[in-house]
Amino acid sequence: MTAAEPNLVPADGVVPARHWHRLDDGRIQCDVCPRECKLNDGQRGLCFVRARAGEQMVLTTWGRSSGYCVDPIEKKPLNHFLPGTPVLSFGTAGCNLTCKFCQNWDISKSREIDTLADAADPETIARAAQQIGCR
Numbered sequence: 001m002t003a004a005e006p007n008l009v010p011a012d013g014v015v016p017a018r019h020w021h022r023l024d025d026g027r028i029q030c031d032v033c034p035r036e037c038k039l040n041d042g043q044r045g046l047c048f049v050r051a052r053a054g055e056q057m058v059l060t061t062w063g064r065s066s067g068y069c070v071d072p073i074e075k076k077p078l079n080h081f082l083p084g085t086p087v088l089s090f091g092t093a094g095c096n097l098t099c100k101f102c103q104n105w106d107i108s109k110s111r112e113i114d115t116l117a118d119a120a121d122p123e124t125i126a127r128a129a130q131q132i133g134c135r
Ligand code: SF4
Pocket: 030, 031, 032, 033, 034, 035, 036, 037, 044, 045, 046, 047, 048, 049, 050, 095, 096
């Protein structure tokens, strides 16, 4: 969705997803990451944030965040990018990896997206970052 498009996001935060295709056996395959999840109706991908609803793929966490934090930019995997400035961090529940040592397992493997998430559409996040001086 681009800034020019109207906000068509329903209250439950589930929006149609792009980057998938239909398979001959009736399943649909996600094309976002190398997991290539193949889903029947009602199933979710390994990441848990993409799901099949009827005949389409949907995003289940659009506009939701599992938390916000202002960090020093040096904490991020960036090299010489705006050194000495703060950065607004945010994320969503779910992850397409399965690391046994994950330090954020309660977020990355959460199946309680509604209880973990705050509303956070892209425009609100960008506005908040500007207001607190995160470039
Ligand atoms: S893990 Fe998620 S992003 Fe990756 S292929 Fe499966 S549904 Fe798509």
